[in-house]
Amino acid sequence: MSELLRTENVSEVFGGLKAVTDFNIHLDRGELVGLIGPNGAGKTTAFNMLTGVYQPTTGTITFEGESIVGLKPYQVTQRGIARTFQNIRLFSELTVLENVKIAFHYHVKYGILESVFRIGRYFKEEEAIEKEAHSLLKIFHLDDKADEVAKNLPYGAQRRLEIARALAAKPKLLLLDEPAAGMNPQETKELMDMIRWIRQEFGLTILLIEHDMSLVMGICERIYVLEYGEIIAQGTPDEIKKNPEVIRAYLGGE
């Protein structure tokens, strides 16, 4: 398997606070990798650095062989990294369908004049994304809610919509920030199956942050453990479960 993403000695310093120090990870194409750690360990900060929301203070991030340090978030997305948010960030006053359509943004090529005068590629492309958006919604069992306003969806459905929207950006690497937060065990189980399925179907590489250990241990092939901004362990789920450092970080004790 070829390498998709590699970070080398990436650090993020906010004033005097070292949020993330020497963050070294690599992802091969098609892998499903977990990033875990106690609250405040720097997991979301790491995501924000990967997606261009924060610029790393030092270090390099290479995606498909090219550096993505210094790119704006939208440029990172255009290169092929899409994400979901820990605290859901839907376009809440817009419909479910519109939420997904917006994420096709970069892949729609018609210009301003074509859209204003409804000429050229306008109708062909609009029809295409309409169809694609519906088929994405179907995967996430949201098709019957396509015309509902996003903020009126139940919580679990909002989480699913976030993933559907991220997929519409046609990423190669999908970053999921606590996809199962607030879900009940049944929903979490369905989500696990769904994540597995979309990885296969869309040929994705997935990096996910999660606190739900049944989910992380159940679907991830490799896991990185972050504590106080540093990676303290990595390995397969079985290795991680037995790792004394990880047990200490989670359960405390010396």
Next chain:
Amino acid sequence: MKYLRKNDCIMLAFSVVLFAVLQVLITERVLSSFWQLNLLIIGINIILAASLNLINGYTGQFSLGHAGFMAVGAYVGVVLTANFHMPFAVALIAGGIAAGFLGFLVGIPTLRLRGDYLAIATLGLGEIIRIVIMNIQYVGGAAGFKGIPHHTTFAWVFFIMLFTLFFIKNFVNSNHGRACLAIRENEIAAESMGVNTTKYKVMAFTIGAAFAGVAGGLFAHCFYLISPASFTFMQTFNYLIMVVMGGLGSITGSIAGAFVVTFISAALASWPEFRMIIYAIALILLMFYRPQGLFGYMEITNMGIFRRIFKKGETPHE
């Protein structure tokens, strides 16, 4: 023809009938010259409200510089027609381009600001434009520009208004318009969905400013004289009321807002002391009972009673 859909045909037919009726009323002198002038002002205000709505309502960038852009379009227009004897159409387009260009230039630095900071910056911009014009003797300074040819007719206003609404409606219902809506809803999420937020904010600002410029040109050529006093902050505030009253994010709302506000202030022209009171009461009631504005995010084509006529709105597959 395949794509000239039923909705557009109905709208077009309706507009033509409306135009014909109003034009007959004007030529037959059923409307007094006072109401004729107000008909022009209503049309111009619809252009201004709709273009301000593109910036404030659809893209969510709270701009208060609209009267300034209008002034640029007005002064560029009158200089071209009165001093250089250019055709009216050229003057209007040049005014629109000048205002749009200015919007583009100031948009790049100011649109980095958010919320109230942006509002203050654009408010300052509008005042700067007005005061600069006041100090240019070539255009008459504070006394105003005299001797403007009376070019603005009902047909000019009506068809430019129609074009503006057509432009903004189609822009909003496209990939580019969706990018603007996404910025309004959640800028961080929009950016992470691949939307170049700076580009689209500046684009919406530029388009809005350009239409304000064209409206300024139309406005100026209604009168013999214009002065910087016509483009104060209170004017911007008026357009903002129209947009908010109609509904941020609804073109139908902008039309209704512009119509209601202009109509009320014209109808109460003889009782100026009541005008501001009624204005204020109307706004307070609106904020109490319908804070999202008359139409909210709705368009007339999506509303219950009209749905049967218009079928289901804007989806390209039907």
